[in-house]
Amino acid sequence: MSAPRTLYDKIFDDHVVDRQDDGTCLLYIDRHLVHEVTSPQAFEGLRMSGRKVRHPEKTLAVVDHNVSTSPERKFGIKNEESRIQVEALAKNAKDFGVEYYSENDIRQGIVHIIGPEQGFTLPGMTIVCGDSHTSTHGAFGALAHGIGTSEVEHVLATQTLIQRKAKNMLVRVDGKLPEGVTAKDIILAIIGEIGTAGGTGYVIEYAGEAIRALSMEGRMTICNMSIEGGARAGLIAADETTFAYVNDKPRAPKGAAWDAALEYWKTLQSDEGAHFDKVIVLDAAKLPPIVSWGSSPEDVVSVQGVVPNPEEISDENKRSSKIRALDYMGLTPGTKITDITLDRVFIGSCTNGRIEDLRAVAKVVEGKTVSAHVDAMIVPGSGLVKEQAEAEGLDKIFIAAGFDWREPGCSMCLAMNDDRLKPHERCASTSNRNFEGRQGFKGRTHLVSPAMAAAAAIAGHFVDIRDWK
Ligand SMILES: CC(C)[C@H](C(=O)O)[C@@H](O)C(=O)O
Numbered sequence: 001m002s003a004p005r006t007l008y009d010k011i012f013d014d015h016v017v018d019r020q021d022d023g024t025c026l027l028y029i030d031r032h033l034v035h036e037v038t039s040p041q042a043f044e045g046l047r048m049s050g051r052k053v054r055h056p057e058k059t060l061a062v063v064d065h066n067v068s069t070s071p072e073r074k075f076g077i078k079n080e081e082s083r084i085q086v087e088a089l090a091k092n093a094k095d096f097g098v099e100y101y102s103e104n105d106i107r108q109g110i111v112h113i114i115g116p117e118q119g120f121t122l123p124g125m126t127i128v129c130g131d132s133h134t135s136t137h138g139a140f141g142a143l144a145h146g147i148g149t150s151e152v153e154h155v156l157a158t159q160t161l162i163q164r165k166a167k168n169m170l171v172r173v174d175g176k177l178p179e180g181v182t183a184k185d186i187i188l189a190i191i192g193e194i195g196t197a198g199g200t201g202y203v204i205e206y207a208g209e210a211i212r213a214l215s216m217e218g219r220m221t222i223c224n225m226s227i228e229g230g231a232r233a234g235l236i237a238a239d240e241t242t243f244a245y246v247n248d249k250p251r252a253p254k255g256a257a258w259d260a261a262l263e264y265w266k267t268l269q270s271d272e273g274a275h276f277d278k279v280i281v282l283d284a285a286k287l288p289p290i291v292s293w294g295s296s297p298e299d300v301v302s303v304q305g306v307v308p309n310p311e312e313i314s315d316e317n318k319r320s321s322k323i324r325a326l327d328y329m330g331l332t333p334g335t336k337i338t339d340i341t342l343d344r345v346f347i348g349s350c351t352n353g354r355i356e357d358l359r360a361v362a363k364v365v366e367g368k369t370v371s372a373h374v375d376a377m378i379v380p381g382s383g384l385v386k387e388q389a390e391a392e393g394l395d396k397i398f399i400a401a402g403f404d405w406r407e408p409g410c411s412m413c414l415a416m417n418d419d420r421l422k423p424h425e426r427c428a429s430t431s432n433r434n435f436e437g438r439q440g441f442k443g444r445t446h447l448v449s450p451a452m453a454a455a456a457a458i459a460g461h462f463v464d465i466r467d468w469k
């Protein structure tokens with residue numbers, strides 16, 4: 001009998017085209033997602049060497065980072081730099097025969113939201129994109145990770161990627177989540193625990209009762225932020241929840257092909273006794289709603305907590321970086337998190353811009369009004385998410401409460417389009433990064449779950465969603 005293998009080992013092994021003695025492998029890539037930011041030089045490289053895209057049908061292109069989220073966008077992109085990037089992708093997709101969703105296509109959206117929505121993302125696959133949050137797709141039991149632009153060119157030309165095997169880490173989340181605590185809080189807690197470098201050199205498999213109980217949306221939120229914990233990828237073994245989600249998607253296999261796929265997918269579990277190089281265990285029942293206070297996703301604290309005092313940190317480098325973070329954030333140690341007031345609220349991104357996130361927000365804000373000193377926006381992750389939300393009447397709830405209801409895109413997750421914070425503006429955000437300047441020059445980001453962001457928009461300051469009425 002062969003040695004027990006992890007889910008990561010199995011997917012990796014099944015895609016090895018060539019393995020060198022030093023461990024360097026050539027991996028077959030099943031799916032390649034392309035967006036406008038990291039692809040222009042890759043297509044240019046192909047052009048210069050007279051090469052084609054090896055498998056256009058395994059490649060899907062979409063614009064997301066640079067698009068405006070204003071309803072005016074159908075009249076054209078005003079920002080010159082953004083317009084050039086968007087037009088370049090449209091042209092490249094056309095020239096190389098790659099399917100492309102423009103900003104006027106209902107299927108357009110954030111690359112990590114549209115892959116799963118279209119059934120382009122499937123269990124057991126290797127999936128790459130020139131984007132770090134490609135780890136999102138690991139929620140389907142796929143090996144998915146970001147690549148650099150030269151690798152984008154390599155994958156376009158050959159449908160393969162040079163890789164070395166990473167180590168295996170298991171993060172097991174036991175027990176049941178309390179009411180009001182979500183997938184976002186789980187992953188923020190994990191990053192708080194392991195730190196932003198804790199996953200370096202690993203692929204993380206998430207398992208345990210609390211993970212199994214999550215919807216696909218919640219699982220995507222977890223895997224999305226694996227990269228914030230330093231991991232190459234995050235994985236959750238596919239199960240009935242996965243199969244039910246994938247089943248009716250446009251590009252999912254049908255009929256006999258579905259049955260064959262399902263049979264294979266069911267084998268994609270870590271074997272009993274498989275070796276993990278590192279194991280972390282968390283108890284979901286003990287998790288509170290979490291708020292980030294600093295400029296790294298590991299700077300997290302319970303909503304019931306206070307802004308920590310960095311002077312207490314013994315490591316000098318860490319201490320000075322956290323002092324700087326507090327200064328950047330304009331916060332004083334000892335301040336209660338629930339006393340922090342907000343100027344802006346951003347609900348969206350590939351972390352939390354899916355339908356379930358919007359439903360959670362609607363539940364919190366229905367019949368209420370956004371605080372007079374808060375400017376709040378909700379940005380659906382894709383045209384299909386927007387359409388679904390509107391079919392359910394969620395947009396009416398948001399607009400009646402005073403939220404701005406936008407067109408799909410990355411929006412204020414990063415300052416690459418018109419949506420951005422002004423210097424010193426403080427924002428509750430459902431996105432995944434709170435680095436300095438991430439949402440705009442000198443902008444201050446607090447990462448939270450959708451329900452927590454929604455409640456903060458209404459109250460004007462952070463509140464414990466578990467007390468919400
Ligand atoms: C612009 C892109 C390359 C980048 C990434 O790789 O993640 C972006 O999506 C982000 O979230 O910072």
Ligand code: SF4
Nearest residue numbers: 133349350410413414
């Ligand atoms: S929504 Fe944010 S994290 Fe996701 S791909 Fe866009 S910029 Fe990156």
